[in-house]
Ligand SMILES: NC(=O)c1ccc[n+]([C@@H]2O[C@H](COP(=O)([O-])OP(=O)(O)OC[C@H]3O[C@@H](n4cnc5c(N)ncnc54)[C@H](O)[C@@H]3O)[C@@H](O)[C@H]2O)c1
């Protein structure tokens with residue numbers, strides 16, 4: 001029997017648990033200090049066993065996943081140093097930063113267990129086990145950061161186990177990871193939160209700001225609803241990288257101030273063209289439930305059952321829809337829907353079909 005123990009059975013820990021649970025010869029154990037959480041994991045059928053006892057959770061474990069907030073992962077590594085672990089046990093984590101965690105992992109006092117840092121590049125703004133899904137990591141990158149001491153056999157065993165997530169494994173240096181992920185994940189979260197707070201401030205004196213906020217604002221600020229504790233830990237941990245990135249960000253914004261002040265229309269156009277070009281060149285690689293390859297947008301009238309009608313219409317024509325999302329609504333009435341398809345041909349068929357009755361755009 002392969003025993004996989006998970007600390008922090010939330011969005012990421014719970015999704016990993018769901019990827020492993022029920023696989024041949026596997027038993028998944030969840031740990032929480034809180035008895036009510038232990039009950040919840042069992043009730044939701046995310047793990048095979050759950051316990052509040054750390055000793056029981058790690059006893060004979062073949063793999064230990066640390067999926068708590070970044071600050072806590074280092075504390076767990078410290079605690080695990082002094083616990084009886086099965087020789088050959090692989091400890092890994094899911095933290096969004098890697099350098100300081102890998103450093104803490106390298107200081108594990110024991111040589112018969114191996115720490116390999118990990119970071120699945122998939123998530124959502126919702127947290128907790130309630131948001132967990134076995135499809136979260138499908139086609140996403142999953143970074144592993146073995147160090148020079150990591151035996152090849154331990155790395156291979158972990159990479160093999162992670163095949164059940166259907167993610168694509170990439171090996172990275174922890175510092176390089178923090179630099180790149182700081183730019184493409186941590187910085188955008190700061191920008192989204194700062195923007196929402198700026199608008200919230202204006203909204204205090206005039207609620208029109210919130211009322212009129214539509215597609216553009218919602219698209220760029222989805223991630224501002226992410227978990228505060230998780231992000232506190234990430235930003236403080238990736239301090240030096242983020243301070244440099246924020247300086248560059250200030251320079252970008254200063255560029256816009258200058259162009260607007262001086263009426264430099266050509267400069268503004270060029271900035272949008274450059275951004276459009278780079279963004280369009282990004283590979284559309286993520287699939288699964290969260291990300292689809294092909295999206296279309298539909299303006300919908302405000303009458304009851306409209307979402308069901310559209311889904312039925314597509315279903316009757318054997319068009320496979322992977323997701324429907326209300327991206328803009330007026331007082332709870334859908335305004336714009338985003339329909340996601342995993343195949344281009346299905347998106348094209350849906351476009352043809354829907355444009356007869358609705359305003360549809362890509
Ligand atoms: N949310 C994402 O998009 C995402 C993506 C990739 C990696 N990560 C990383 O994965 C980890 C978990 O994130 P998540 O989104 O699953 O968060 P989550 O809030 O959904 O889950 C965190 C879990 O850790 C537990 N926990 C919180 N504080 C704890 C403490 N002090 N001691 C013990 N347990 C504690 C919570 O009860 C919960 O079960 C974080 O390190 C995060 O940086 C998150």
Ligand SMILES: O=C(O)C(=O)C[C@]1(C(=O)O)C=C[C@@H](O)C=C1
Nearest residue numbers: 096120121122123124125185223
């Ligand atoms: O899709 C989201 O909501 C996410 O924020 C996921 C996201 C990201 O920034 O892409 C967030 C943090 C993680 O460490 C990895 C992925």
